[in-house]
Amino acid sequence: xxxxxxxxxxxxxxxxxxxxxxxxxxxxxxxxxxxxxxxxxxxxxxxxxxxxxxxxxxxxxxxxxxxxxxxxxxxxxxxxxxxxxxxxxxxxxxxxxxxxxxxxxxxxxxxxxxxxxxxxxxxxxxxxxxxxxxxxxxxxxxxxxxxxxxxxxxxxxxxxxxxxxxxxxxxxxxxxxxxxxxxxxxxxxxxxxxxxxxxxxxxxxxxxxxxxxxxxxxxxxxxxxxxxxxxxxxxxxxxxxxxxxxxxxxxxxxxxxxxxxxxxxxxxxxxxxxxxxxxxxxxxxxxxxxxx
Amino acid sequence: xxxxxxxxxxxxxxxxxxxxxxxxxxxxxxxxxxxxxxxxxxxxxxxxxxxxxxxxxxxxxxxxxxxxxxxxxxxxxxxxxxxxxxxxxxxxxxxxxxxxxxxxxxxxxxxxxxxxxxxxxxxxxxxxxxxxxxxxxxxxxxxxxxxxxxxxxxxxxxxxxxxxxxxxxxxxxxxxxxxxxxxxxxxxxxxxxxxxxxxxxxxxxxxxxxxxxxxxxxxxxxxxxxxxxxxxxxxxxxxxxxxxxxxxxxxxxxxxxxxxxxxxxxxxxxxxxxxxxxxxxxxxxxxxxxxxxxxxxxxxxxxxxxxxxxxxxxxxxxxxxxxxxxxxxxxxxxxxxxxxxxxxxxxxxxxxxxxxxxxxxxxxxxxxxxxxxxxxxxxxxxxxxxxxxxxxxxxxxxxxxxxxxxxxxxxxxxxxxxxxxxxxxxxxxxxxx
Numbered sequence: 001x002x003x004x005x006x007x008x009x010x011x012x013x014x015x016x017x018x019x020x021x022x023x024x025x026x027x028x029x030x031x032x033x034x035x036x037x038x039x040x041x042x043x044x045x046x047x048x049x050x051x052x053x054x055x056x057x058x059x060x061x062x063x064x065x066x067x068x069x070x071x072x073x074x075x076x077x078x079x080x081x082x083x084x085x086x087x088x089x090x091x092x093x094x095x096x097x098x099x100x101x102x103x104x105x106x107x108x109x110x111x112x113x114x115x116x117x118x119x120x121x122x123x124x125x126x127x128x129x130x131x132x133x134x135x136x137x138x139x140x141x142x143x144x145x146x147x148x149x150x151x152x153x154x155x156x157x158x159x160x161x162x163x164x165x166x167x168x169x170x171x172x173x174x175x176x177x178x179x180x181x182x183x184x185x186x187x188x189x190x191x192x193x194x195x196x197x198x199x200x201x202x203x204x205x206x207x208x209x210x211x212x213x214x215x216x217x218x219x220x221x222x223x224x225x226x227x228x229x230x231x232x233x234x235x236x237x238x239x240x241x242x243x244x245x246x247x248x249x250x251x252x253x254x255x256x257x258x259x260x261x262x263x264x265x266x267x268x269x270x271x272x273x274x275x276x277x278x279x280x281x282x283x284x285x286x287x288x289x290x291x292x
Numbered sequence: 293x294x295x296x297x298x299x300x301x302x303x304x305x306x307x308x309x310x311x312x313x314x315x316x317x318x319x320x321x322x323x324x325x326x327x328x329x330x331x332x333x334x335x336x337x338x339x340x341x342x343x344x345x346x347x348x349x350x351x352x353x354x355x356x357x358x359x360x361x362x363x364x365x366x367x368x369x370x371x372x373x374x375x376x377x378x379x380x381x382x383x384x385x386x387x388x389x390x391x392x393x394x395x396x397x398x399x400x401x402x403x404x405x406x407x408x409x410x411x412x413x414x415x416x417x418x419x420x421x422x423x424x425x426x427x428x429x430x431x432x433x434x435x436x437x438x439x440x441x442x443x444x445x446x447x448x449x450x451x452x453x454x455x456x457x458x459x460x461x462x463x464x465x466x467x468x469x470x471x472x473x474x475x476x477x478x479x480x481x482x483x484x485x486x487x488x489x490x491x492x493x494x495x496x497x498x499x500x501x502x503x504x505x506x507x508x509x510x511x512x513x514x515x516x517x518x519x520x521x522x523x524x525x526x527x528x529x530x531x532x533x534x535x536x537x538x539x540x541x542x543x544x545x546x547x548x549x550x551x552x553x554x555x556x557x558x559x560x561x562x563x564x565x566x567x568x569x570x571x572x573x574x575x576x577x578x579x580x581x582x583x584x585x586x587x588x589x590x591x592x593x594x595x596x597x598x599x600x601x602x603x604x605x606x607x608x609x610x611x612x613x614x615x616x617x618x619x620x621x622x623x624x625x626x627x628x629x630x631x632x633x634x635x636x637x638x639x640x641x642x643x644x645x646x647x648x649x650x651x652x653x654x655x656x657x658x659x660x661x662x663x664x665x666x667x668x669x670x671x672x673x674x675x676x677x678x679x680x681x682x683x684x685x686x687x688x689x690x691x692x693x694x695x696x697x698x699x700x701x702x703x704x705x706x707x708x709x710x711x712x713x714x715x716x717x718x719x720x721x722x723x724x725x
Contacts, residue, residue, distance in 0.1 A: 043397040044372040148552035235498030
């Protein structure tokens with residue numbers, strides 16, 4: 001069927017296939033998930049409509065409240081440090097000399113390792129009695145601490161895992177943005193006597209606005225929902241200090257076989273994601289308004 | 293023209309029939325089975341399973357067993373999801389942790405109807421680990437049969453005991469175990485860091501797999517569950533939590549890091565020589581023996597201590613069972629293969645080739661199993677025969693031991709009292725019912 005590109009239907013026709021895919025792979029599971037969340041669904045079997053009871057159970061659950069706090073701490077610290085490191089790497093490794101290209105490849109290594117394997121490696125490094133870190137730092141008289149058995153230490157290890165793996169991802173996105181900035185703008189600024197900091201503040205940052213926004217949103221969604229780091233590195237402990245919402249949801253659904261509350265939590269996490277993204281977008285709009 | 297057409301059609305039909313006849317003669321019933329073992333691999337249990345499949349197919353030429361290996365931790369979740377969508381395998385393997393889920397889900401067929409009704413009393417009684425044999429029963433129906441049992445054991449190093457002058461037989465109570473662990477905890481190079489810890493047990497909330505010492509402590513103290521209502525926060529539960537906490541904070545015989553360690557971590561470190569006594573799945577005996585740098589001959593198994601010295605602590609029954617899917621179209625053949633997998637020849641194969649403790653007393657009494665290399669099984673069989681225990685399969689017991697481990701964590705790093713921590717564990721258990 002041919003539609004005239006000037007027709008008002010033409011844009012809809014272009015978008016339709018993608019919408020159909022979204023509907024099948026996102027919309028339908030979402031609807032099924034919401035449907036399950038309104039039913040008693042133990043052992044994958046629906047056995048009665050319970051209304052919002054699963055949502056009440058989830059909201060009143062101390063474990064869910066703990067996991068919300070753990071997710072917030074993990075996401076905020078991981079996002080700040082990963083973004084900072086990613087931006088620094090992107091700025092430093094932007095040039096295409098042999099050394100910089102080689103360094104980029106090295107930085108990318110953690111990102112190419114499977115999440116599960118990477119977290120297992122880090123677990124051994126942080127292990128007190130058999131860990132590389134203790135062996136390496138022991139002779140220097142550093143405290144004989146058990147990192148993973150301490151709630152703050154375990155959270156720090158979890159954030160380290162995220163930064164170690166995902167900084168390269170942030171670097172790639174931001175570097176793509178940097179490559180799109182016309183070098184002549186920097187040359188003109190230099191001629192006008194602008195310092196490096198001034199060039200960064202007045203040229204780089206404003207022109208990186210969209211890549212920064214995409215990077216922040218992408219990383220935020222990833223950190224709020226990630227399961228592997230907590231599951232493998234810390235097991236959610238100690239004392240649930242690192243049990244993120246993703247891990248709580250996984251355990252509720254696939255270990256305890258309580259699909260109703262697990263789906264209710266999943267839906268609440270989706271809303272939580274949307275609220276975070278809305279806040280982020282609003283902050284960017286405000287800044288753009290202030291800059292204008 | 294009509295005659296030609298008739299000939300063509302009749303010859304085509306004849307030819308089709310001629311081809312179809314031998315094909316139908318070879319048509320087989322394919323029985324699918326989900327297990328964590330892969331018969332194409334070479335570990336003892338996998339070789340044993342392969343042998344059973346081959347011999348069964350030889351004896352039943354019309355049936356083919358198709359194994360679809362699964363990750364064991366995902367086995368039950370996938371099976372229940374498949375049951376819900378009508379695409380589950382004919383046979384499913386289930387472990388202790390998920391037995392309650394299987395029984396409650398209605399996804400398993402009644403094996404009395406399939407083959408057990410014809411059994412004699414002697415055949416039934418031959419399965420001497422009664423807690424394991426009776427576990428999958430509910431409402432007069434039997435939903436699974438045991439393939440091989442497992443348990444959690446206290447492994448110890450004979451060389452360390454000898455060096456510390458400790459007689460293993462002298463450890464009858466938990467207090468005696470703590471005293472022994474104090475003597476066994478050592479800083480050999482005097483650098484201020486402990487080199488060998490006296491005792492190790494996994495206290496992480498991930499991959500606990502029934503490996504904590506809690507089970508024996510609680511069960512030895514009375515009824516832990518009553519009609520799926522937990523009784524953790526009584527005197528015995530509080531004492532059990534306090535003992536774990538004291539071993540870390542007061543007696544310094546166990547590192548604080550055990551709260552971040554799961555069963556594999558403890559096993560690896562025991563093999564590496566970091567612990568003198570450690571709780572571990574008994575199935576790891578041969579692995580530890582083969583890999584321990586301190587010499588496999590130095591590996592021993594202690595009976596479980598109790599709170600008082602009058603008798604040993606209960607030996608927990610774990611393991612793997614097999615069930616037939618309730619909607620299986622090949623239930624008869626699937627049942628026949630289940631019966632084959634628990635027959636005398638199969639139990640012998642699980643034991644001799646697979647290294648598992650036999651489920652049938654008649655097999656254990658065979659002269660071939662009197663060889664010294666099977667002596668290590670005796671401690672477990674004695675434990676099961678005198679004081680065995682299995683978690684209630686009518687309840688959702690998923691993560692029950694993770695709740696106890698969490699209670700220790702709550703006390704050590706969360707500032708709760710043992711009673712408060714155990715009350716939280718009770719609530720967590722109840723929420724899953």
